[in-house]
Amino acid sequence: MRFFLHCALALTVSLLLVPQVFATDWSSILPEGSQQAGKPGVVPTQKVLTVGETLVLPLPGSKSYSCPVEVEGDSVRIVAHNPLESVTLQGVTPGKSAVRIFQKFWRNPDVQDSSQLIQVLEITVQSGFKESLLLERHDRSQQTIPLPVRKGDQEWEGFLSRQGQELLTVITDSAEWQSLWQSAFGAPAPEIDFKKYGVACVFLGFQADWLYGIHFGDRCVEGGLQVIPYDLIEIILELQGPFRASGQYHMKAFEKKNGYGMIVRKGSCKEQEQK
Numbered sequence: 001m002r003f004f005l006h007c008a009l010a011l012t013v014s015l016l017l018v019p020q021v022f023a024t025d026w027s028s029i030l031p032e033g034s035q036q037a038g039k040p041g042v043v044p045t046q047k048v049l050t051v052g053e054t055l056v057l058p059l060p061g062s063k064s065y066s067c068p069v070e071v072e073g074d075s076v077r078i079v080a081h082n083p084l085e086s087v088t089l090q091g092v093t094p095g096k097s098a099v100r101i102f103q104k105f106w107r108n109p110d111v112q113d114s115s116q117l118i119q120v121l122e123i124t125v126q127s128g129f130k131e132s133l134l135l136e137r138h139d140r141s142q143q144t145i146p147l148p149v150r151k152g153d154q155e156w157e158g159f160l161s162r163q164g165q166e167l168l169t170v171i172t173d174s175a176e177w178q179s180l181w182q183s184a185f186g187a188p189a190p191e192i193d194f195k196k197y198g199v200a201c202v203f204l205g206f207q208a209d210w211l212y213g214i215h216f217g218d219r220c221v222e223g224g225l226q227v228i229p230y231d232l233i234e235i236i237l238e239l240q241g242p243f244r245a246s247g248q249y250h251m252k253a254f255e256k257k258n259g260y261g262m263i264v265r266k267g268s269c270k271e272q273e274q275k
Helices: 004-022 174-185 269-274
Strands: 044-050 056-059 069-072 074-081 087-093 095-105 115-126 149-152 155-158 167-171 197-203 212-216 220-222 225-234 249-255 261-266
Touching: 044 056, 044 087, 069 074, 074 261, 087 167, 115 212, 149 197, 167 174, 167 225, 167 261, 174 197, 197 261, 212 249, 225 249
Parallel strands: 044 115, 225 261
Antiparallel strands: 056 087, 069 095, 074 087, 095 115, 149 155, 155 249, 167 197, 197 249, 212 225, 220 225
């Protein structure tokens, strides 16, 4: 008789606990500060980067859920993303971007409600240059822009473009490549096999403080990133006639490496190792 009483008691307790399990507030496992007093709203975090600077953001991923990341705006690019560990963001052009981080439970991968916003970053990207000394200020959109000079099989450079903002990025798809050429040069872009290559692009914009040669160095690997370093070499010209330089640039295709993101960064890899 006592045995049956114990079984009945155990069954009663189990029935009381099951609803509690299904009613668990899974948001309780989120990082502290991601919610305000249980409200679904998320407090934005503000960050400031310069063009070319990177931000490595740890993600609260686990075996239970992953963390997708979305970027709104053109000032910040995701250059490496492991949804269980971290995301690497790079400032590519001056302006503002919003970065949203979600949690997505693996137990409900096909249910929209299983994704929940846990963090928002408002990132302001600043230019690295102060004042233009190269060209009088007027409507550059009306200028006749010469086509880029082709240096090699997949490499271009020049001193004049319509790309007014400082730009530092690696282009990895055809649509973005075509858009850049149309906006910067008013011309169709040459064909690139983006399954095999990414194109490193350095545009100094209208605010460059000198006339520079832009030189790409030897690549290196840091974590999950291929780093493409570049340096600026001051150029002094002896001119006998008028010379225009505004929006100077250098673009070069580099072969992709499976499983690695690609970024452009000022300074050689050796200089970064010594810091």
